[in-house]
Each structure stands twice: as structure tokens, then as C-alpha cells.
Amino acid sequence: MASLKEVKTRINSVQSTRKITSAMKMVASAKLHKAQAVIENMLPYQKKLNKILTNFLSADLPVESPYVKKREVKRVAIVVFSSNTSLCGAFNANVIKMLMQTIGEFRTLGQDNILIFPVGKKVEEAAKRMGLSTQETPRMLSDKPSYQDAADLAHHLMEMYVSGEVDRVELIYHHFKSMGVQILLRETYLPIDLTHAVDQEEQKEVEHVIVNDYIIEPSAEQLIAGLIPTVLNQKIFTAAMDSNASEHAARTLAMQVATDNANDLIQDLTKQYNKSRQQAITNELLDIVGGSMK
Numbered sequence: 001m002a003s004l005k006e007v008k009t010r011i012n013s014v015q016s017t018r019k020i021t022s023a024m025k026m027v028a029s030a031k032l033h034k035a036q037a038v039i040e041n042m043l044p045y046q047k048k049l050n051k052i053l054t055n056f057l058s059a060d061l062p063v064e065s066p067y068v069k070k071r072e073v074k075r076v077a078i079v080v081f082s083s084n085t086s087l088c089g090a091f092n093a094n095v096i097k098m099l100m101q102t103i104g105e106f107r108t109l110g111q112d113n114i115l116i117f118p119v120g121k122k123v124e125e126a127a128k129r130m131g132l133s134t135q136e137t138p139r140m141l142s143d144k145p146s147y148q149d150a151a152d153l154a155h156h157l158m159e160m161y162v163s164g165e166v167d168r169v170e171l172i173y174h175h176f177k178s179m180g181v182q183i184l185l186r187e188t189y190l191p192i193d194l195t196h197a198v199d200q201e202e203q204k205e206v207e208h209v210i211v212n213d214y215i216i217e218p219s220a221e222q223l224i225a226g227l228i229p230t231v232l233n234q235k236i237f238t239a240a241m242d243s244n245a246s247e248h249a250a251r252t253l254a255m256q257v258a259t260d261n262a263n264d265l266i267q268d269l270t271k272q273y274n275k276s277r278q279q280a281i282t283n284e285l286l287d288i289v290g291g292s293m294k
Helices: 004-058 091-105 121-129 147-163 200-206 220-293
Strands: 076-081 114-119 168-178 181-190
Touching: 004 168, 004 220, 076 091, 076 121, 076 147, 076 220, 091 121, 091 168, 091 181, 091 220, 114 121, 114 147, 147 168, 147 181, 147 220, 168 220, 181 220
Parallel strands: 076 114, 076 168
Antiparallel strands: 168 181
């Protein structure tokens, strides 16, 4: 049985760890609330943007855009969103696992034809360990997503697709649904599928609307050609915000579990300490009684 000093040292050590995990939980929770507020403020704009695009598509207007043209996939770009730091449960591990599965599907293209765009240090480190070549992405897009950084990355991807440098672009990121639910998604970013440009909930809202009569300047084709890149920019920004909020939610839950485990361990160690102390006192009393009887 461990000595009283050893048990007391362990209790102090676990108490110090509990203070750290509890503080990290509060910080992550504060960051999560801030990220949620940004997403909630962004949703009205995104919904309106998607509704405009849906209204035009429902009118069967001709769409001429290089971003909707499908071609044989000979080179693929994969944009992966992770965190810059750890201690967020299986958040990064699940992203890396999905990345490996995606790479496996495109393995026949050859390693040189699979371009990885890592958003976050953890997935970048994992890609380098696997011997994959990584492309440069905005450094702050993982920790502090901004629309400008997202637009810069989106423009780079669009240029690569239009020039034929890549034939497909995929996104891997966590979608923040609630505090306890973050869904890992893999979506095709380019070529854009206009028939699925809008979520099902948004589609239900416009199903009853009949849009056939438009007065558009300068033309519907030019308007849609300008609208699609805006939707693509917004998609990267949404993915970055979703991943950021999911990271904070995962870290909050992980630190809550760690704090709860520390509390349980402290209780067990305290019981062990009290038992050892009681046993030591009993042994001393027995020695005193035994000595007096002699």
C-alpha cells in the first residue's frame, strides 16, 4: 500500500491538473459562444444568398460557368480543416482518418496528383508524416476564420480548377450542429452541383414560390456567373466557421470529461488516504497498548 506522503502527493497533483482542465473548459466555452454568435449572424446572409440562387435555378435559366463543368478526374485537391492544438478529444483523429480514406479512393491517380490543402497544424503534421505534399493555406483560417482569408483560398482553388490544374476539389470538415454533436462531412466543392446548392430546409421554403418572370440587368447569365463565385467563397468561410465552432465544442466536452475524471480520482485517493491514515493510527495504538501490557 502506498505511503501517506505518496497518496498526498498524488492528490495534490490531480488537483493541479483539475484546475488546468477546468480553466481550459471555461476558455473553450467562451470561444464557442463567440463562434456560435458569428455563425448565427452569418446564417441570414447565407440563406438569402442560397434563396436567390435557387430562385434563378427554378426558372430554368441557362447556366454557363466554368465551375459547373465536370471532367475526368486526373488530379484532385483536398481541403482539410483541423485544429492547431490538441486536447479536443477525437476531433483531429477523425479528420485524419477521413483524409486517409479519401486519399485511398484517389490512390490510383498517383501521390503527385493528390494535393492536400491543410487548414490547421494537426492535419498538416499528419499529412507530412504520411509523406504527402501540402499546399500553402492562410495561417489564421483555423484559429480565427475571416471572410478575406476564406475568399483568398476559394479564389486560389477556383483558379486551379478553371485552368485545369485540378479536376476536382473536396472538402473535409466538421459541421457544428449542437454542443454535443459535431458531424464530420466530406463534400465536393468543385465542380459545383447546382441541383444541391441549397439545403433541403431552404428548398422547402421556396417550393411553393413560382418564379418565372424576371427583369435582369445586364443578363441572367452574367448575374449567375457572378453569384456562383460568391457562393463558393461563402462555402469555404462556412466550413472554416463550422470547423472552428466544432473544435471549441469538442474541447469543452473533452475538458469537462477530464475534470469529472479528476474529481472521481481525487475522491478515490482521498478515501485511500483516509484508510491509510486510519490504519497507521490503529497500528500506533496497538503498539502503545502492546508495550504497556508488557
